[in-house]
Amino acid sequence: MREPRVLTAAEAILEAQDQALAADPAVFLMGEGAADPKGIFGTTAGLVDKYGPARVMEMPVSENGFTGIAVGAALMGRRPVVIHQRVEFCLLAMEQLFGNAAKAHYVSDGRHRAPLVVRLVAGRGWGQGPQHGQVLENLFALVPGLKLVLPAGPADAKGMLLAAIADDNPVIFLEHRWVHYVSGEVPEAPLPAPLDGPRRILAGGDVTVVAASYMTLETRHAAAALAAEGVAVDLFDLRVARPLVTDAIQESVRRTGRLLVVDTGWKTFGLGAEIVARVTESCFADMAAPPRRVGLPDHPTPSSRALAEAYYPRAEHVAGAIGALVGLPDARVAAVHATLAAERRQVPLDIPHPSFKGPF
Amino acid sequence: MREPRVLTAAEAILEAQDQALAADPAVFLMGEGAADPKGIFGTTAGLVDKYGPARVMEMPVSENGFTGIAVGAALMGRRPVVIHQRVEFCLLAMEQLFGNAAKAHYVSDGRHRAPLVVRLVAGRGWGQGPQHGQVLENLFALVPGLKLVLPAGPADAKGMLLAAIADDNPVIFLEHRWVHYVSGEVPEAPLPAPLDGPRRILAGGDVTVVAASYMTLETRHAAAALAAEGVAVDLFDLRVARPLVTDAIQESVRRTGRLLVVDTGWKTFGLGAEIVARVTESCFADMAAPPRRVGLPDHPTPSSRALAEAYYPRAEHVAGAIGALVGLPDARVAAVHATLAAERRQVPLDIPHPSFKGPF
Amino acid sequence: MNPAREPSDQELRDLYRAMLRIRLIEEEIAARYAEQEMRCPVHLSVGQEAAAVGACAALRPADQITSSHRCHGHYLAKGGDLRAMLAEIYGKAAGCCGGRGGSMHLFDPDAGVLASVPIVASSVPLAVGAALAFQQRAEDGVAVAFLGDGSLEEGVTHESLNFASRFHLPVVFFVENNFFSVYTPLDQRQPARPLAALAAAHGMPALEADGNDVLAVLKATKEAVADARAGAGPTLIVAETYRWREHCGPNYDNDLGYRTEDEFLAWKARDPVAAFAARLSELGAMTDTDSDAMAGAIGAEIDAAFGFAKAAPFPDGATAAERVYA
Amino acid sequence: MNPAREPSDQELRDLYRAMLRIRLIEEEIAARYAEQEMRCPVHLSVGQEAAAVGACAALRPADQITSSHRCHGHYLAKGGDLRAMLAEIYGKAAGCCGGRGGSMHLFDPDAGVLASVPIVASSVPLAVGAALAFQQRAEDGVAVAFLGDGSLEEGVTHESLNFASRFHLPVVFFVENNFFSVYTPLDQRQPARPLAALAAAHGMPALEADGNDVLAVLKATKEAVADARAGAGPTLIVAETYRWREHCGPNYDNDLGYRTEDEFLAWKARDPVAAFAARLSELGAMTDTDSDAMAGAIGAEIDAAFGFAKAAPFPDGATAAERVYA
Numbered sequence A, B: 001m002r003e004p005r006v007l008t009a010a011e012a013i014l015e016a017q018d019q020a021l022a023a024d025p026a027v028f029l030m031g032e033g034a035a036d037p038k039g040i041f042g043t044t045a046g047l048v049d050k051y052g053p054a055r056v057m058e059m060p061v062s063e064n065g066f067t068g069i070a071v072g073a074a075l076m077g078r079r080p081v082v083i084h085q086r087v088e089f090c091l092l093a094m095e096q097l098f099g100n101a102a103k104a105h106y107v108s109d110g111r112h113r114a115p116l117v118v119r120l121v122a123g124r125g126w127g128q129g130p131q132h133g134q135v136l137e138n139l140f141a142l143v144p145g146l147k148l149v150l151p152a153g154p155a156d157a158k159g160m161l162l163a164a165i166a167d168d169n170p171v172i173f174l175e176h177r178w179v180h181y182v183s184g185e186v187p188e189a190p191l192p193a194p195l196d197g198p199r200r201i202l203a204g205g206d207v208t209v210v211a212a213s214y215m216t217l218e219t220r221h222a223a224a225a226l227a228a229e230g231v232a233v234d235l236f237d238l239r240v241a242r243p244l245v246t247d248a249i250q251e252s253v254r255r256t257g258r259l260l261v262v263d264t265g266w267k268t269f270g271l272g273a274e275i276v277a278r279v280t281e282s283c284f285a286d287m288a289a290p291p292r293r294v295g296l297p298d299h300p301t302p303s304s305r306a307l308a309e310a311y312y313p314r315a316e317h318v319a320g321a322i323g324a325l326v327g328l329p330d331a332r333v334a335a336v337h338a339t340l341a342a343e344r345r346q347v348p349l350d351i352p353h354p355s356f357k358g359p360f
Numbered sequence C, D: 001m002n003p004a005r006e007p008s009d010q011e012l013r014d015l016y017r018a019m020l021r022i023r024l025i026e027e028e029i030a031a032r033y034a035e036q037e038m039r040c041p042v043h044l045s046v047g048q049e050a051a052a053v054g055a056c057a058a059l060r061p062a063d064q065i066t067s068s069h070r071c072h073g074h075y076l077a078k079g080g081d082l083r084a085m086l087a088e089i090y091g092k093a094a095g096c097c098g099g100r101g102g103s104m105h106l107f108d109p110d111a112g113v114l115a116s117v118p119i120v121a122s123s124v125p126l127a128v129g130a131a132l133a134f135q136q137r138a139e140d141g142v143a144v145a146f147l148g149d150g151s152l153e154e155g156v157t158h159e160s161l162n163f164a165s166r167f168h169l170p171v172v173f174f175v176e177n178n179f180f181s182v183y184t185p186l187d188q189r190q191p192a193r194p195l196a197a198l199a200a201a202h203g204m205p206a207l208e209a210d211g212n213d214v215l216a217v218l219k220a221t222k223e224a225v226a227d228a229r230a231g232a233g234p235t236l237i238v239a240e241t242y243r244w245r246e247h248c249g250p251n252y253d254n255d256l257g258y259r260t261e262d263e264f265l266a267w268k269a270r271d272p273v274a275a276f277a278a279r280l281s282e283l284g285a286m287t288d289t290d291s292d293a294m295a296g297a298i299g300a301e302i303d304a305a306f307g308f309a310k311a312a313p314f315p316d317g318a319t320a321a322e323r324v325y326a
Ligand SMILES: Cc1ncc(C[n+]2csc(CCOP(=O)(O)OP(=O)(O)O)c2C)c(N)n1
Pocket: B032, B061, B063, B085, B089, B092, C069, C070, C118, C119, C120, C147, C148, C149, C150, C151, C152, C178, C180, C181, C182, C247
């Protein structure tokens, strides 16, 4: 029997770009650090040696400019992959993204295409703080014409990145830094994973839970702990936040009568708001309990780990929300909470993985 | 008896700035066109003559730069009012707004204040198209630390702008171009209107409707027409989208059991999503019908009036949504729809007011 | 046009014809705007024709240009389709954008008008991106970004200049300095210094050309384009010219007081179209019969194009939601 | 310091002391970083002390500076509180930001450190805004924006330069050119031309100063500050210097291969602190006893400050949601 081929998501992203560069001469990378010795947390490591600096382009510190340049090249049929080491750097490029990239196809009545990928790495780690620690997934979901992809593990990180590069639309590929560390089986072949919406990753009849990006992992832990208490979660990994496809979620809620959405952004005006609203509008009659959301509280990301601990929800909080939703008795919720919290305490709360040595 | 003092919202905004400039030497205006002969649709007309170019500052075409400069001045205790003739121009300044303005108070542990107002005028008129016709209210509601104010008429336009200028936080003051034309009674005295959240503008027991900005006016028409059919709407003007205060709305929904949210942005990921989610989470047990939203469909703003007509919901669509929500028989909904549509047809669909002569 | 030699009489007449055509088209838009059927903003370039025509005459069909809100002249000079332009302004399905963009989004993929964007300077990086595409494909195409004096204040313009210079891209930044951004004069927005200093800041050569002299513009652009095609990188061209009519709309607006009537009249006396006609007749390159015939033919073309645009059907409202994604 | 005259011996020793203090503080951070108690990024400025100290020595307490991710040196040179800085890096409630910002957000309102912002060039307009506030209040304060060579690529820097120049604001743009943005050398990011050309592009004077020579930096900054205070508007100062340690973190990273060991050693040989010590002893302005005493006193101060920061309590998690709005 063949050994499973295990990669981290960071390695999977590297492999996807390597294969895309090899397969299509129109593909090229642009990023501050894309060609430097650290290669965007290793996700572009070695590519400049293999493909040269014209295809793995090191960028000046000019996010708005090179995003617009990427859009212009894309309109000419090139396939740029723009990379930002932090989501926040892309705030400088909103006009190009929301204006030119998102609208080129529409305003040209379908004649222009902007096959552009924007990789955004969401910072979390040691004290990244207010301006290096935001995910802002809701921001990138706002505008029609953009796609927003949120990989939660290595297989999707590779497959969805390949699909994003092959897509004729501008795609925001939002990588949570802590997802980079997750490992799992990844096929070697360059198989795109369709950008077609949520995937059920656990089947269960008690409650429908939709999770996004890194929080899919925390939620999976929560669901596993709850399974021991007899709670069966129908768990979806959101994967694609725009265009937002909720049919499978609605079908599930019609069965379970209960909905929880867990995302990595602020709860207020977050992805969860739209999912809750849409599902409630269409499944109201089948719902047995009010929907719920788990998200970040309404304040900036604090740097100090003492404050960050209060900021980031974890598996135990997700489990608490699910427990409340299905009416699990308090004592059993408390037991699950305790188990999960104890597990989590084995690694400090501000690091994603034992291999992590800070600060990123 | 005294005649009521009637102003348009544009005039009310002018008066608010005039009074703020007169009252506080720290207040100054910055905008492309702030000191030009047209004065930002008349809303700054004459102020440069009265207060001089150092307080009514004409700007280079550098939105990100002068927003950051305004933030810097605000940190030093000045009270800048930054003005953009179109919401889209502010997309260039997102980093300064989301980064420095929104977070200065938080990250300084309360020591910094950024008393800054950003006036954004949302374009609608003749064929403003994809990059001059967006409201993007949801975008400016996303980030904790900013306030987002949406005046729907002249009294609030004046009072809330005065309050925004007096506020020690960065406030986005989003003026829908079609609200500028609305006239109503406005007190002469410089009385701030508190930025404290939604206001009930009609009392009724059948359905709770929350409307924002210009759509408050369309909704008021709809409610009036429905009143003739015996439907009593509890209508809220949202006024402040962040911080979002929904207590009064929740209290209302607990009575009416029904909720509709009407805003000027895209329905998907719009303001309505958060309001629906929040109210449903807290009032589920009292709700008699699924909540609803009226918003823009998921595509960019088309320029041609033939396409724009299909894009913008109007009073008749709002009435249709309310009718469906309260279970008004189809024939009576149709009658209301017909009345409203006939009224609306007296003015072309792409102009806000008979005085409008295009293109803005 | 071959960069090495002087234009022939025929080429001179073609330059004149191209300017006259833009002038007459925009004057006709102005005349008909009050009918309130062109329900979108229009930013006329009357007075600035020499810049658009001179620059585009240095280009090949496959070269790409980008423009701004004030794009009619560039679009037409580069060979954009007149009927598609007017239909667009009338909001019709036959418009170059299917009625979705209006006058500020003119583009014509076949003619090399890559995009026009109404956000100031937003199309400047698009031109650099087009140049990058040419370079990556090892083609000898050139991109020209048309930008106004106001665009020079936008950070993205500087980022674009830096990038183009760093990567030696085949792009020409063609600045039409008409001394105003809307109603605000240049000296209220920028310090006093030659605009060409911006080129030096980004390590590229600058050329200055009289923006009302089509031959001067042509000459400068030919030089810049030849360099770009030869792999020598970008050039910044500054051409001074003047907008005659109001910033947006069909009228004159000197009554607003943001510029003096004298200044306006001095520029009007340097009408690029009339001056070039006079020069050609002096040179014996064009007779009155030639120019009358041109005006007649252009007039007929314009009448037909307006007829087409007005009669063309509106897009079906039901299609408004289509083509958001490819 | 009076701009008109040469520094006294005492002032020279103070300059040395300020540099040595920054050096020792940052070396101590580097030494202790591996304890994993400072759980936030640190961008050390070891090697660049002369720039921070020379520039800030030209300023008054009420003058304002802004800085970037690499802000320790600027913060300390301008008089920021060391204990509040270390507590911030340790994530403690006594930090200058109450633990909310970490090392990249250092500020000290009392000392005139208006803000540090970790988004490249994002604090540049803040300094211009501070200068605008001085101008509006008719005060003679001056603002200094510290920026790196990488910041010059950001559009907002150009917008800030244009604005400052147009409005004759009392601001100095102090560029520390350390030749790298993270691991990317300047010539991969910008075309070859003197950085001072950027000043000319925005109609302001440029000054160049050896960034490893505290007196050269002081002299240039005094001149720029005097102009600014006198209402003559902004100046761009370019000071070449070198970062010794890795871009972010406590280690050396020449092994990454993005720069040569030779280049590093050549710069290290020009150590601004050691060179200035040698000069002062040559001049007879400082004895070994003086410098030993200084190092001793600074060492004690640093030990005490680390002791304070480590012992200080963490902020209460329950306060994380407070002070979002004023
Ligand atoms: C980013 C942005 N800011 C402001 C505007 C408003 N605006 C439209 S045209 C214009 C003038 C630009 O001046 P210039 O670039 O010189 O072009 P001109 O109109 O003179 O042709 C301005 C400021 C805009 N469209 N985009």
